Amino acid sequence: MTSSETTAQGTVRAEGTVHPWIEAAPAPVDRRLYAVTPRLAEVRRVVPVTPRMVRVTLGGDFAELLGCAPTDHVKIFFPPEGEELPVMPQVGPNGLVPPPPGTPRRFRDYTLRRVDRAAREIDVDMVLHAGGLGSTWAAAAAPGMKVGVLGPRGSEVVDPSLDWLVLAGDETALPAIARWLSELPSGVSVRAVIEVADAGEEQQLVSAADVDVRWLHRDGVAAGESTLLADALADFEFEFPTGRGFVWVAGESGALKPIRRMLRNHPALDARCVDVDGYWRRGVVNHDHHGGED
Numbered sequence: 001m002t003s004s005e006t007t008a009q010g011t012v013r014a015e016g017t018v019h020p021w022i023e024a025a026p027a028p029v030d031r032r033l034y035a036v037t038p039r040l041a042e043v044r045r046v047v048p049v050t051p052r053m054v055r056v057t058l059g060g061d062f063a064e065l066l067g068c069a070p071t072d073h074v075k076i077f078f079p080p081e082g083e084e085l086p087v088m089p090q091v092g093p094n095g096l097v098p099p100p101p102g103t104p105r106r107f108r109d110y111t112l113r114r115v116d117r118a119a120r121e122i123d124v125d126m127v128l129h130a131g132g133l134g135s136t137w138a139a140a141a142a143p144g145m146k147v148g149v150l151g152p153r154g155s156e157v158v159d160p161s162l163d164w165l166v167l168a169g170d171e172t173a174l175p176a177i178a179r180w181l182s183e184l185p186s187g188v189s190v191r192a193v194i195e196v197a198d199a200g201e202e203q204q205l206v207s208a209a210d211v212d213v214r215w216l217h218r219d220g221v222a223a224g225e226s227t228l229l230a231d232a233l234a235d236f237e238f239e240f241p242t243g244r245g246f247v248w249v250a251g252e253s254g255a256l257k258p259i260r261r262m263l264r265n266h267p268a269l270d271a272r273c274v275d276v277d278g279y280w281r282r283g284v285v286n287h288d289h290h291g292g293e294d
């Protein structure tokens with residue numbers, strides 16, 4: 001098989017040897033797409049999780065919210081400056097209607113940290129950092145404030161019967177990692193590697209799985225400028241455990257490049273069991289994680 005050859009389940013790497021289960025096994029990720037629905041939501045509660053992370057509970061018409069995976073995310077639409085209501089995207093017979101040219105892009109991606117359809121509410125954990133529309137809004141969030149919620153537009157459901165997972169990332173990945181851990185059953189072995197600003201940003205993570213969490217502290221190094229995550233994963237370079245597994249990594253796009261390279265070239269892994277997603281990019285407003293390598 002060549003490096004660019006594609007199977008029904010995805011592209012399979014050619015260099016090195018892959019574990020025999022990889023080619024024999026079904027694809028470890030089931031990708032589902034949904035029709036997106038814009039919803040108006042209201043802040044119900046705001047709770048600080050750590051000094052630099054705030055949990056915002058949004059109430060709205062979430063009883064029928066689609067989605068089922070820990071990495072499910074939505075676009076949150078923030079109201080224009082000085083206004084109370086967000087400009088909501090419109091859905092026509094052919095799907096989303098593009099906004100008129102020049103419309104400010106007042107939305108950002110956030111993970112669904114918790115979904116409670118019965119209570120018609122969702123939680124999003126938002127990083128507080130210098131500048132940024134989402135961060136500035138989160139720092140001032142208060143009950144009664146309105147936002148728009150679009151999505152999720154799909155789910156990437158990782159095979160729940162896998163033997164092991166490696167979950168890694170910075171603060172922006174932490175909501176997905178925390179949700180993933182909270183939903184895993186016992187019997188799965190998980191290694192989580194999480195980079196945060198300092199010890200004060202560590203969170204209590206709850207899981208029934210067999211979890212080994214390693215926290216990495218930047219301790220003064222700016223977010224997106226540290227190599228802690230790449231160094232830790234290279235250190236592990238670690239015999240990935242035996243059995244069927246999956247590696248998921250998210251964080252600052254540039255910091256993930258060496259990680260992506262390393263994982264792609266790892267003899268025990270192939271493209272179908274690795275997902276490296278640039279959730280934000282240093283110096284870029286509203287980074288598009290679907291663009292380029294991300």
Ligand SMILES: Cc1cc2nc3c(=O)[nH]c(=O)nc-3n(C[C@H](O)[C@H](O)[C@H](O)COP(=O)(O)OP(=O)(O)OC[C@H]3O[C@@H](n4cnc5c(N)ncnc54)[C@H](O)[C@@H]3O)c2cc1C
Nearest residue numbers: 109110111127129132133134135279280281282283284286
């Ligand atoms: C699928 C997906 C899920 C995500 N889930 C979450 C989530 O649950 N919680 C969350 O907080 N973020 C999450 N993110 C990341 C978030 O969308 C970005 O960090 C976004 O740029 C934040 O918007 P902002 O308006 O605060 O900053 P922007 O206006 O986009 O950027 C302004 C400046 O701030 C910088 N910046 C952006 N994010 C950070 C950061 N985290 N730390 C330091 N500097 C930053 C930018 O590089 C830029 O220079 C997710 C991203 C994706 C793609």
